[in-house]
Amino acid sequence: MVPVRASLRRRPVWARAVGLALAGVALAGCAASVPPVAPGTIPVVAAESQYADVAAQVGGRYVSVVAVMNNPNADPHGFEVSPSVAREVARARLVVQNGAGYDDFMRVVEAATPSPRRRVVVAQRVLGLATSIPNPHLWYDPSTMPAVAGAIEADLARLDPAHRAYFAARLARFRASMAALRVRIGAFRARYAGRAVATTEPVGDYLLSALGLVNATPFRFQADVMNGVDPAPQDVGAVESLVTGRRVAALLENAQVSSPVTTTLAGLAESARVPIVALYETMPTGFTYQRWMAAEIDAIERALATGRSTRRLS
Amino acid sequence: MHWLVEPGFWSNPVVRTALVLGAVVAVVSAVVGVVVVVRGQSFAGHALTDVAMAGGAGASLVGASPLVGFLLAGIVGGGSIEAAGAERVRDRDVATGVVLGAAAGLTALFLYFVSSSTSATGSTQSVLFGSVFTVSPSVVPLSVVVAVVTLVTLLGVRRPLLLSSLSPELAAARGVRPRVMGLTFVLVLAASVALSALVIGAILSTALLVGPASAALRVARGLVGATLGAIVAGVAAVELGIVLSYDSFYWNAAHRSVPVSACVVAVVLVEVAGSTAWSRWRRGRG
Numbered sequence: 001m002v003p004v005r006a007s008l009r010r011r012p013v014w015a016r017a018v019g020l021a022l023a024g025v026a027l028a029g030c031a032a033s034v035p036p037v038a039p040g041t042i043p044v045v046a047a048e049s050q051y052a053d054v055a056a057q058v059g060g061r062y063v064s065v066v067a068v069m070n071n072p073n074a075d076p077h078g079f080e081v082s083p084s085v086a087r088e089v090a091r092a093r094l095v096v097q098n099g100a101g102y103d104d105f106m107r108v109v110e111a112a113t114p115s116p117r118r119r120v121v122v123a124q125r126v127l128g129l130a131t132s133i134p135n136p137h138l139w140y141d142p143s144t145m146p147a148v149a150g151a152i153e154a155d156l157a158r159l160d161p162a163h164r165a166y167f168a169a170r171l172a173r174f175r176a177s178m179a180a181l182r183v184r185i186g187a188f189r190a191r192y193a194g195r196a197v198a199t200t201e202p203v204g205d206y207l208l209s210a211l212g213l214v215n216a217t218p219f220r221f222q223a224d225v226m227n228g229v230d231p232a233p234q235d236v237g238a239v240e241s242l243v244t245g246r247r248v249a250a251l252l253e254n255a256q257v258s259s260p261v262t263t264t265l266a267g268l269a270e271s272a273r274v275p276i277v278a279l280y281e282t283m284p285t286g287f288t289y290q291r292w293m294a295a296e297i298d299a300i301e302r303a304l305a306t307g308r309s310t311r312r313l314s
Numbered sequence: 315m316h317w318l319v320e321p322g323f324w325s326n327p328v329v330r331t332a333l334v335l336g337a338v339v340a341v342v343s344a345v346v347g348v349v350v351v352v353r354g355q356s357f358a359g360h361a362l363t364d365v366a367m368a369g370g371a372g373a374s375l376v377g378a379s380p381l382v383g384f385l386l387a388g389i390v391g392g393g394s395i396e397a398a399g400a401e402r403v404r405d406r407d408v409a410t411g412v413v414l415g416a417a418a419g420l421t422a423l424f425l426y427f428v429s430s431s432t433s434a435t436g437s438t439q440s441v442l443f444g445s446v447f448t449v450s451p452s453v454v455p456l457s458v459v460v461a462v463v464t465l466v467t468l469l470g471v472r473r474p475l476l477l478s479s480l481s482p483e484l485a486a487a488r489g490v491r492p493r494v495m496g497l498t499f500v501l502v503l504a505a506s507v508a509l510s511a512l513v514i515g516a517i518l519s520t521a522l523l524v525g526p527a528s529a530a531l532r533v534a535r536g537l538v539g540a541t542l543g544a545i546v547a548g549v550a551a552v553e554l555g556i557v558l559s560y561d562s563f564y565w566n567a568a569h570r571s572v573p574v575s576a577c578v579v580a581v582v583l584v585e586v587a588g589s590t591a592w593s594r595w596r597r598g599r600g
Contacts, residue, residue: 220569228436230445232563232571233328240327258433260440260448 037064037091042159045088047097047106050139050283050292051123051148055096057174057288058152062163063094068106069282081109089113093159096152099124100136119155126151134202134223137281141206142185145289146178177290185210188297192304198242200262201225201254204279207296208252216242225259236261243269250274250303255311256281275303277310284313320561329560332446332513332574335454336552339509340522342461344548345468346506347527348541349499353479357407358395358500360520361414362507365391367516368417369508370441371424374434380441381453384511385460388504391417396497444515444575446556457509464505471498476537513552514575525582526551529589551581 037043041064046052052067059065066088089095089106090113097106099122110120123138124131126147138144153171157164193212199205202222208215221239224231231239242248243265251269253262255278269276277299283292292313299310323329350359369387370380391413398409421441428437440448468475478485478495485492510519530543555578562572 225435228439230436230439230448230573232569233326233332233447233560234322234563234569234571236328236447237322237326256433257435259435260445260450264448264450 042094042156043088043092044094044096045092046095047103048139048282050145050289051096051098053283053289054145054149054174055094055152058149058167058170059156060166060170062160062166063156066092068103081105085109086113090115093118094152094155095120096148097122098136098138099131100129100133100138101131102136119159121148121151121155123148134219135205137203137206139289140204140279140293142178142182142210142293144206146175149174181290181293184294184297188212188301192301195304196242196248197250197252197300198239198248198265198274199252199254199279200265201257203254203257203281204252204296207293211297211300213300216248225254225257225262228259231261240265240268243274244272246272246274248274250300251276252279252300253277254279254281273307275307275309277303278312280313287313318561319557320564323557323560326560327451328447329556331449331451331454332556333553335449335457336446336513336556337549338454338458338461339513340526340548340552341545342464342506343510343519343522344526344530344544345465345541346502347523347525347548348531348537348544349468349475349479350503350523351527351531352476352537353499355499355503356520356524358410359503359507359523361395361410361417362388362392362500362504363511363516363519364414364421365417366504366507366511366519367441368420368424370511370516371421371428371437374437374441375424375428375432377432377434379453379456381456381460381508381512384508384516385505387417388508389501392500392504393497396493396500440515441511442515442517443573444511444513444518446513446574447559449512453512457512460505460509464502464509467498468502471495475499514578518575518579521579521582522548522551525579525586529582529585532589532593547585551585552578554581555579 041062042059044052044055044059044063044065045068046055046065047068049067049069052065056063056065068085068088086109089109095106095110095118097103097120110118123144124133124136127138127144129138149171153167156167160167189210189212194214196214196216197208198217199208199215199222200217202219203226205215205222217239218235221231221235224235243251251265251274253266253276266276277296279296280292283289287295295313299313302308302310350356366384366388368391369383369385371383372387373380373383395406395409395413398405398413425438425441428434436445439445474485474488474490475495475498477488478490478492482492485495506523507516507519510522513519514522526547527540527544529547530540534540534543555574558577558581559572559574562577563569565571
């Protein structure tokens with residue numbers, strides 16, 4: 001079974017109704033247009049917005065980065081490749097994707113638009129992991145992005161050797177800010193290591209283990225929610241009793257993957273006064289990757305220290 | 315009881331909701347199912363499940379309760395099958411087929427938008443195949459109300475309804491209006507399908523509607539006996555299915571349990587096969 005899932009934030013009913021109407025109009029006029037690439041820049045396509053952000057941080061003014069799933073409503077599971085995505089990938093000199101079965105559609109598009117000059121960075125391969133790794137949310141691991149940024153920098157330097165020094169300097173700056181994030185994680189760990197939390201879905205599990213938190217939720221339950229199948233009642237009962245018995249300090253929910261089970265769980269957490277923290281699956285707009293991770297860590301710390309919930313990052 | 319029920323069964327809140335809701339739904343499906351089988355409307359019942367499916371998918375798109383979606387769609391779809399006219403059996407068959415196809419198409423469209431533009435996950439699974447273990451306990455009161463209204467309505471019209479099913483000419487002579495009866499029964503059917511779609515999913519709800527009723531009609535004598543038999547068979551299928559699904563968690567080391575809908579349908583099939591064998595054996599002797 002390939003674990004694939006990501007989708008989005010709840011929006012009000014009227015917004016969905018309008019979206020539905022617009023989708024109908026869009027279907028009627030299928031001629032998708034691709035924005036032009038700024039002259040003198042390397043066209044880069046990233047499958048997810050967080051990888052697009054890192055590519056832009058390393059490439060600076062010499063790259064034009066497009067995120068395939070820049071729409072916070074794109075779901076890799078139900079994602080259907082549009083002609084504009086195929087055209088962007090065909091034109092790209094560098095493609096960045098997560099791998100691990102999370103964005104398999106990228107492989108399909110790349111195979112359909114072969115280009116000998118295109119370089120592809122796959123985070124899962126950069127980290128030396130197997131495609132079948134159970135938790136595909138690699139970007140929540142604080143050691144992932146520095147490695148991926150290194151691979152992006154190496155490819156950019158090969159594509160545009162004249163600006164090799166510029167890319168190296170930007171990579172160094174990115175890694176320095178990631179080092180600051182790691183210091184923040186170390187400080188958190190020193191204060192809160194060993195505290196137990198519950199989760200709805202494995203999105204943030206790599207960050208939780210870096211923070212030294214113990215995820216008391218059975219992985220089977222998290223994987224079932226991620227894959228959109230019903231968790232066994234035994235697992236649902238176990239997770240609900242974690243919350244109702246206040247045996248965890250917080251409930252971390254994937255705000256972008258909800259089901260009746262997660263909604264019920266959040267309701268139980270509210271009435272048991274267990275704070276809830278929203279972990280985003282894709283980078284919310286208005287953030288950089290580092291600021292997003294820092295905001296998530298701040299929200300978790302606020303929950304553990306003061307018992308306050310953060311259902312939304314802003 | 316330990317040979318049958320694995321530990322923690324009775325204390326699990328998810329299981330308790332499932333047992334209560336399952337029993338309520340099984341009773342309604344069984345009672346309505348007997349009339350469906352007598353009237354020869356299994357196909358119309360199945361078409362309504364597809365209509366309900368579109369409603370369930372629409373409800374998960376706008377974030378409404380699935381029961382409300384199943385119910386509204388069933389009423390609209392059932393009403394249009396009746397309104398399409400269909401005095402003759404063949405016309406009725408065509409009208410049913412057209413509504414069924416339209417509903418399945420709408421379902422595909424709604425589920426596409428659910429997966430591409432909302433945070434809802436697993437909607438396809440739960441709308442088509444049900445998930446009584448994930449139903450929120452808050453749905454139970456509304457389900458009970460719908461169940462009671464459905465049963466009371468059916469009880470109220472049972473005489474003219476059965477008369478117009480078994481002997482339309484005699485019913486007409488007594489002043490029973492067949493269109494009114496048809497419409498009333500389609501609405502009752504829509505409510506029953508909506509309830510069973512919650513428990514075993516829209517596609518599989520035909521099994522719960524037709525299976526226990528047809529098994530009981532083969533074995534029991536008289537409509538009252540068949541109805542009571544269908545209730546027993548239906549409740550047994552749902553509750554035993556829930557027990558089997560719960561126990562299947564312990565059948566393998568990876569704790570991959572068998573979905574509850576598959577277990578319920580398996581028990582229904584065993585009941586139908588058993589009743590067929592029994593009625594053949596009895597006929598052979600008599």
